[in-house]
Amino acid sequence: MKIKSAEFVMSNSEVAKCPKNNLPEYAFIGRSNVGKSSLINMLMQRKSLAKTSGRPGKTQLINHFLINGNWFLVDLPGYGYARVSKKAKKTFQKFITNYFEKREQLVLAFVLIDCRHEPQPIDLEFMQYLDEQQIPFHIAFTKADKLKPNALQRNIEAYEQKLLETWEEMPLYFVTSSSHDTGRDEMLAYINTINEQ
Ligand code: GTP
Numbered sequence: 001m002k003i004k005s006a007e008f009v010m011s012n013s014e015v016a017k018c019p020k021n022n023l024p025e026y027a028f029i030g031r032s033n034v035g036k037s038s039l040i041n042m043l044m045q046r047k048s049l050a051k052t053s054g055r056p057g058k059t060q061l062i063n064h065f066l067i068n069g070n071w072f073l074v075d076l077p078g079y080g081y082a083r084v085s086k087k088a089k090k091t092f093q094k095f096i097t098n099y100f101e102k103r104e105q106l107v108l109a110f111v112l113i114d115c116r117h118e119p120q121p122i123d124l125e126f127m128q129y130l131d132e133q134q135i136p137f138h139i140a141f142t143k144a145d146k147l148k149p150n151a152l153q154r155n156i157e158a159y160e161q162k163l164l165e166t167w168e169e170m171p172l173y174f175v176t177s178s179s180h181d182t183g184r185d186e187m188l189a190y191i192n193t194i195n196e197q
């Protein structure tokens, strides 16, 4: 898919205030610092469309980006970031779950997983939650540039083993690196296929 335009539309914390039109949207979710905002920038080939930071907790609202005038990418705050206050965490979590439970335009979520880490309970729980809510999701392994190919392969296989304890098959996944544009063509082609259905 060719990206002709990518524009920031709005940030907010309330689903009721999200864009009213009926365009399909794809949400990026995962732990803080996993690379959600960076992946959006990489897919759009725009350095700072979504704000990124080396410090976890950068994205704090629901951010809508309108792509090619007819679909949205949604950048969300991360979950599981220990350094924000308990109260702030609760507020975040509430509007994240509100978003997933109420946003009718949501087509599917990409759950981002740092490929360097072993399966973490918080990510597995979040995938389980999406499943319970009947929200389709796929996985995007991030920061693939940080591992040698063998180690990457090993980690993905370990992840697969873990997920097969809960699901009958491995969810569709993409291997990405925002610094090397890895996975860009695959993810955009996939979104294009869904948009055309
Ligand atoms: P929050 O908004 O805090 O939840 O974080 P986020 O998931 O949006 O992460 P963000 O995109 O801000 O990236 C976090 C850090 O990881 C930044 O320092 C990025 O430069 C770095 N990063 C993101 N993706 C990659 C990648 O593919 N490779 C490498 N090497 N670094 C990455």
Ligand code: MG
Residues within 6 Å of the ligand: 036, 037, 038, 051, 052, 058, 059, 075, 076, 077
């Ligand atoms: Mg972010």
